[in-house]
Amino acid sequence: MNKGRKWIFRIGALAIVLAVAAVMFVIGRGHTVYFDNRELAYNGKTVAAPYKIVVSVDGEQVAKLYDKERGMTDTMGQKFSMVVRITQEKGGEEKTSAVSMNLPYNMDGIILNIPAMMAGLPEEAYLTEFIQAPTEEPEEEPAEGEDDMMGEEELLTDV
Amino acid sequence: MNKKIDFREVLQRSLVPIMFIVICAIGIPLSGLSVGYLANEIMTRMGRNIFLILSLLIPIMAGMGLNFGMTLGAMAGEIALILVCDWQIVGIPAMVLAAIISVPISIALGVFCGSILNQAKGREMITSYIMSFFINGIYQLVVLYMMGSIIPIRHGSIKLPRGYGIRNTVSLLSMRQKLDNLIPLTVGGVKIPVATFLVILVMCLFIVWFRRTKLGQDMRAVGQDMGVARDAGINVERTRIISIVISTVLAGFGMIIYLQNMGNIATYSSHSQIGMFCIAALLVGGASVDKASIGNVFLGVILFHTMFIVAPKAGATITGDSMIGEYFRVFVSYAVITIALVMYETSKRRKKKAAGRELQDLQGHGGDDLRTADLGTL
Numbered sequence: 174m175n176k177g178r179k180w181i182f183r184i185g186a187l188a189i190v191l192a193v194a195a196v197m198f199v200i201g202r203g204h205t206v207y208f209d210n211r212e213l214a215y216n217g218k219t220v221a222a223p224y225k226i227v228v229s230v231d232g233e234q235v236a237k238l239y240d241k242e243r244g245m246t247d248t249m250g251q252k253f254s255m256v257v258r259i260t261q262e263k264g265g266e267e268k269t270s271a272v273s274m275n276l277p278y279n280m281d282g283i284i285l286n287i288p289a290m291m292a293g294l295p296e297e298a299y300l301t302e303f304i305q306a307p308t309e310e311p312e313e314e315p316a317e318g319e320d321d322m323m324g325e326e327e328l329l330t331d332v
Numbered sequence: 333m334n335k336k337i338d339f340r341e342v343l344q345r346s347l348v349p350i351m352f353i354v355i356c357a358i359g360i361p362l363s364g365l366s367v368g369y370l371a372n373e374i375m376t377r378m379g380r381n382i383f384l385i386l387s388l389l390i391p392i393m394a395g396m397g398l399n400f401g402m403t404l405g406a407m408a409g410e411i412a413l414i415l416v417c418d419w420q421i422v423g424i425p426a427m428v429l430a431a432i433i434s435v436p437i438s439i440a441l442g443v444f445c446g447s448i449l450n451q452a453k454g455r456e457m458i459t460s461y462i463m464s465f466f467i468n469g470i471y472q473l474v475v476l477y478m479m480g481s482i483i484p485i486r487h488g489s490i491k492l493p494r495g496y497g498i499r500n501t502v503s504l505l506s507m508r509q510k511l512d513n514l515i516p517l518t519v520g521g522v523k524i525p526v527a528t529f530l531v532i533l534v535m536c537l538f539i540v541w542f543r544r545t546k547l548g549q550d551m552r553a554v555g556q557d558m559g560v561a562r563d564a565g566i567n568v569e570r571t572r573i574i575s576i577v578i579s580t581v582l583a584g585f586g587m588i589i590y591l592q593n594m595g596n597i598a599t600y601s602s603h604s605q606i607g608m609f610c611i612a613a614l615l616v617g618g619a620s621v622d623k624a625s626i627g628n629v630f631l632g633v634i635l636f637h638t639m640f641i642v643a644p645k646a647g648a649t650i651t652g653d654s655m656i657g658e659y660f661r662v663f664v665s666y667a668v669i670t671i672a673l674v675m676y677e678t679s680k681r682r683k684k685k686a687a688g689r690e691l692q693d694l695q696g697h698g699g700d701d702l703r704t705a706d707l708g709t710l
Contacts, residue, residue: 201425
């Protein structure tokens with residue numbers, strides 16, 4: 174193999190690896206999605222919270238929300254699909270809807286106001302970023318030089 | 333060719349595994365652990381550790397002994413995992429991305445380590461051992477001071493409250509056992525991490541294939557005799573560096589597999605003992621400083637980790653204090669390395685002595701015989 178071809182193969186291999194890394198970067202992005210069942214006022218329009226909302230993701234129920242309640246789920250990738258079952262009033266009929274949406278890449282935690290979303294309000298109304306409240310923590314000093322137990326910690330506590 | 337089996341040598345080579353089989357045979361009934369529990373634990377530990385231990389085989393092939401420098405690869409894997417965690421990449425993609433990120437770091441560390449080891453031929457093990465301490469210092473500088481200040485780290489769950497440096501423990505919950513549980517299979521109550529074993533199988537096939545390649549043959553030649561290999565036109569130094577680079581890169585991958593199983597990174601200590609325990613496991617499997625096979629890896633992991641699991645319980649049964657068992661297993665880990673090194677050195681000296689005696693005999697019979705003697709063994 175001549176030198177030129179060798180370099181072409183090397184650059185090609187590097188490009189493939191970089192492409193794989195880029196794909197992993199996108200498809201592996203994790204988000205925490207929070208579901209709110211709260212009343213929301215937007216542009217003078219008020220959307221009331223229903224009696225009960227049940228959210229299922231990938232066939233699994235992840236949240237059952239009554240008024241002013243919040244649920245959450247962890248998800249991977251930008252595409253997010255869920256099934257929402259809404260009961261407007263106690264003892265009323267349950268209405269099921271399938272919802273798909275693209276999650277913003279730059280947000281780790283995303284709050285979805287389900288009543289506003291189901292009422293057809295724009296994304297800026299029902300989607301907000303979840304920002305964790307800062308908490309006072311004691312200064313943590315790294316403990317260097319601790320012996321690694323090779324996963325034996327659990328075993329020792331069992332004894 | 334009719335080759336006579338030297339039973340004494342076979343016994344000597346198998347002394348460590350036999351010793352461990354005896355320890356396990358005594359320890360298992362004393363521990364009172366059920367067969368199902370033991371099988372589950374061993375299966376988990378096999379998936380967790382085998383890849384890391386396989387990374388030791390290539391430097392042994394190249395005659396560089398037990399690569400204590402595999403810790404460098406482990407550090408590269410940890411740095412990659414910390415970054416991936418901060419970028420909030422989760423699941424299998426996180427592992428793949430971490431593996432890709434660890435490669436350039438591992439290569440750089442491997443080239444550095446290999447170059448230093450080329451300056452210390454014949455003393456590779458102690459040099460690589462000390463090197464791992466040196467690089468650990470640099471790792472701490474990077475993780476403790478540069479991450480968060482120079483290298484951007486966004487998340488408070490990873491960063492120390494002071495604003496820079498990484499916390500003692502980084503949670504890998506988002507990728508915990510994702511590879512192990514990718515193909516779920518339970519046989520007789522024993523959970524088998526199929527996907528992890530498939531990765532290990534690919535790795536084993538790679539090693540088998542690699543041994544047959546030109547580079548693999550070169551490494552074996554270098555391992556047998558550097559002088560002869562050099563005369564045969566092999567670039568000895570380059571071959572040795574490549575063997576260390578491959579080992580370091582594989583150790584990085586191994587550490588990622590190991591930590592995804594554990595579910596968290598002990599930032600400042602996960603890597604510190606990994607080389608020691610992997611080497612001990614390999615030696616328990618019957619490997620030596622100059623010879624190791626894939627079979628040694630599997631046998632070693634089973635025996636070493638069986639001892640690890642049963643020792644505290646057996647210690648508690650015998651002495652009433654589980655810490656005795658804990659001391660015992662740590663003591664055994666270090667002792668097995670010492671025994672293996674002493675045995676290697678003894679057999680090397682014995683061979684040298686025998687070769688000297690043979691040479692003396694040949695000289696007694698005249699110069700012609702000497703010319704035809706196999707000087708390669710001297």
